[in-house]
Amino acid sequence: xxxxxxxxxxxxxxxxxxxxxxxxxxxxxxxxxxxxxxxxxxxxxxxxxxxxxxxxxxxxxxxxxxxxxxxxxxxxxxxxxxxxxxxxxxxxxxxxxxxxxxxxxxxxxxxxxxxxxxxxxxxxxxxxxxxxxxxxxxxxxxxxxxxxxxxxxxxxxxxxxxxxxxxxxxxxxxxxxxxxxxxxxxxxxxxxxxxxxxxxxxxxxx
Amino acid sequence: xxxxxxxxxxxxxxxxxxxxxxxxxxxxxxxxxxxxxxxxxxxxxxxxxxxxxxxxxxxxxxxxxxxxxxxxxxxxxxxxxxxxxxxxxxxxxxxxxxxxxxxxxxxxxxxxxxxxxxxxxxxxxxxxxxxxxxxxxxxxxxxxxxxxxxxxxxxxxxxxxxxxxxxxxxxxxxxxxxxxxxxxxxxxxxxxxxxxxxxxxxxxxxxxxxxxxxxxxxxxxxxxxxxxxxxxxxxxxxxxxxxxxxxxxxxxxxxxxxxxxxxxxxxxxxxxxxxxxxxxxxxxxxxxxxxxxxxxxxxxxxxxxxxxxxxxxxxxxxxxxxxxxxxxxxxxxxxxxxxxxxxxxxxxxxxxxxxxxxxxxxxxxxxxxxxxxxxxxxx
Numbered sequence: 001x002x003x004x005x006x007x008x009x010x011x012x013x014x015x016x017x018x019x020x021x022x023x024x025x026x027x028x029x030x031x032x033x034x035x036x037x038x039x040x041x042x043x044x045x046x047x048x049x050x051x052x053x054x055x056x057x058x059x060x061x062x063x064x065x066x067x068x069x070x071x072x073x074x075x076x077x078x079x080x081x082x083x084x085x086x087x088x089x090x091x092x093x094x095x096x097x098x099x100x101x102x103x104x105x106x107x108x109x110x111x112x113x114x115x116x117x118x119x120x121x122x123x124x125x126x127x128x129x130x131x132x133x134x135x136x137x138x139x140x141x142x143x144x145x146x147x148x149x150x151x152x153x154x155x156x157x158x159x160x161x162x163x164x165x166x167x168x169x170x171x172x173x174x175x176x177x178x179x180x181x182x183x184x185x186x187x188x189x190x191x192x193x194x195x196x197x198x199x200x201x202x203x204x205x206x
Numbered sequence: 207x208x209x210x211x212x213x214x215x216x217x218x219x220x221x222x223x224x225x226x227x228x229x230x231x232x233x234x235x236x237x238x239x240x241x242x243x244x245x246x247x248x249x250x251x252x253x254x255x256x257x258x259x260x261x262x263x264x265x266x267x268x269x270x271x272x273x274x275x276x277x278x279x280x281x282x283x284x285x286x287x288x289x290x291x292x293x294x295x296x297x298x299x300x301x302x303x304x305x306x307x308x309x310x311x312x313x314x315x316x317x318x319x320x321x322x323x324x325x326x327x328x329x330x331x332x333x334x335x336x337x338x339x340x341x342x343x344x345x346x347x348x349x350x351x352x353x354x355x356x357x358x359x360x361x362x363x364x365x366x367x368x369x370x371x372x373x374x375x376x377x378x379x380x381x382x383x384x385x386x387x388x389x390x391x392x393x394x395x396x397x398x399x400x401x402x403x404x405x406x407x408x409x410x411x412x413x414x415x416x417x418x419x420x421x422x423x424x425x426x427x428x429x430x431x432x433x434x435x436x437x438x439x440x441x442x443x444x445x446x447x448x449x450x451x452x453x454x455x456x457x458x459x460x461x462x463x464x465x466x467x468x469x470x471x472x473x474x475x476x477x478x479x480x481x482x483x484x485x486x487x488x489x490x491x492x493x494x495x496x497x498x499x500x501x502x503x504x505x506x507x508x509x510x511x512x513x514x515x516x517x518x519x520x521x522x523x524x525x526x527x528x529x530x531x532x533x534x535x536x537x538x539x540x541x542x543x544x545x546x547x548x549x550x551x552x553x554x555x556x557x558x559x560x561x562x563x564x565x566x567x568x569x570x571x572x573x574x575x576x577x578x579x580x581x582x583x584x585x
Contacts, residue, residue: 164572165552166577166580180541180552182552187563
């Protein structure tokens with residue numbers, strides 16, 4: 001389960017309304033590429049694990065997709081609702097979602113906040129919510145196997161479990177077919193940004 | 207922060223006779239390279255990297271991988287710097303000497319074939335021949351016994367790898383050339399450097415250029431065959447010829463074609479228009495047999511797909527996201543054709559040589575080391 005520090009961090013972030021909407025840069029490029037993939041495959045719904053206040057939700061709904069997010073902070077669900085977007089409070093490792101109810105998945109900058117076993121559980125849970133053969137992309141900060149804490153919000157902390165590509169591959173491989181791994185060196189002190197382009201197991205489109 | 211223990215590196219020159227031509231009269235070994243190892247160690251896992259003609263003895267990954275505990279043989283065949291005489295079966299025989307040396311002399315138990323840049327298709331051709339002999343001699347040359355008993359690789363790492371030589375050259379050739387003997391004779395309608403054509407280039411224009419490039423390549427092939435027959439009648443074995451204007455892939459000019467993060471209007475030599483009018487590059491001078499062996503779309507066995515279909519060992523394909531000569535569709539073609547069940551595709555920040563961003567080579571070596579270690583340490 002998501003630890004108490006992390007849960008408290010995101011509730012504080014929601015209370016303070018700190019989460020920005022990315023309008024440029026790598027995240028936007030990734031989103032656009034993902035949208036193209038979904039369009040090409042005729043996908044109609046997407047689940048966003050660790051959605052925050054649905055900062056990317058509008059881009060999916062504007063593309064005509066049914067969008068549901070899940071986030072550990074109740075406050076983020078309230079902010080999302082103000083925009084008419086649906087973010088369910090819940091833990092990404094044990095989401096309150098029916099299996100096989102979406103045909104695409106998206107989780108950006110979430111799983112590095114979880115230790116390895118929990119991250120693997122969350123990835124498996126995400127895959128379970130998808131129909132077989134569905135694309136899902138997981139992005140996370142990675143690096144040489146260190147753990148550090150972000151104290152950006154005074155009095156709060158959230159962990160960063162930086163794992164290597166190989167370590168993250170081993171967490172994700174049991175739940176998905178890995179179609180590609182992108183490793184972006186951003187020059188950021190957080191290390192490298194790893195994007196795993198995955199597909200749920202089983203027979204299906206794609 | 208560094209996650210691998212870094213060793214000092216020892217380097218040893220390795221020179222071996224060619225199984226085809228022996229040792230040079232002046233004493234030089236046709237097959238040469240440098241064996242890099244962690245100081246004082248005899249690693250059980252060793253990489254070997256060879257290119258068609260580029261000197262790989264001091265390959266940029268050699269020190270980095272040796273520092274991370276691996277052996278690395280940067281290996282040259284006798285065609286290093288001698289592209290014009292290249293013959294695939296001969297090169298494969300000489301790569302085989304390097305692999306054999308690693309196994310029999312250096313104590314390597316696990317051989318990792320490293321296919322970098324053009325070396326990707328060469329090393330996959332080596333492995334393909336080692337697992338299921340299929341390489342035929344060029345034109346009228348005799349078959350080589352030396353390629354019948356090659357040692358296959360155990361793991362395969364592609365780094366910024368091109369598809370096969372014929373495919374890449376056909377994509378780079380200037381399709382506007384109308385007279386092979388005159389580098390100024392071009393059809394402006396097909397000139398990628400004619401501003402009236404773009405960029406951006408239309409789909410129709412690109413299709414016309416691609417067709418013209420393939421036609422040009424095939425014309426050269428047919429000319430080579432005719433010429434070889436004529437020469438044979440006159441008692442002449444072969445001859446050299448020049449191929450002008452070889453830097454004209456529309457993708458060099460238009461960054462929206464097969465997009466990645468490359469610098470627009472660039473190739474490996476910088477300004478592609480300038481390169482296209484110059485005398486540096488691949489495939490500029492060839493013997494007839496070399497054209498047929500290396501570049502021909504119809505006759506060369508340097509095409510990638512048939513060899514990749516025999517590549518069943520664990521394989522990783524690493525691409526550079528700002529590569530100005532290997533494009534995303536090239537990666538698609540390579541990855542899709544690899545037969546291995548255990549295959550990984552990774553795209554990393556960097557130019558073709560991973561000179562940028564700073565530290566990219568070290569982190570590339572980390573990623574390769576992690577991938578290999580995960581497959582060597584476990585059953």
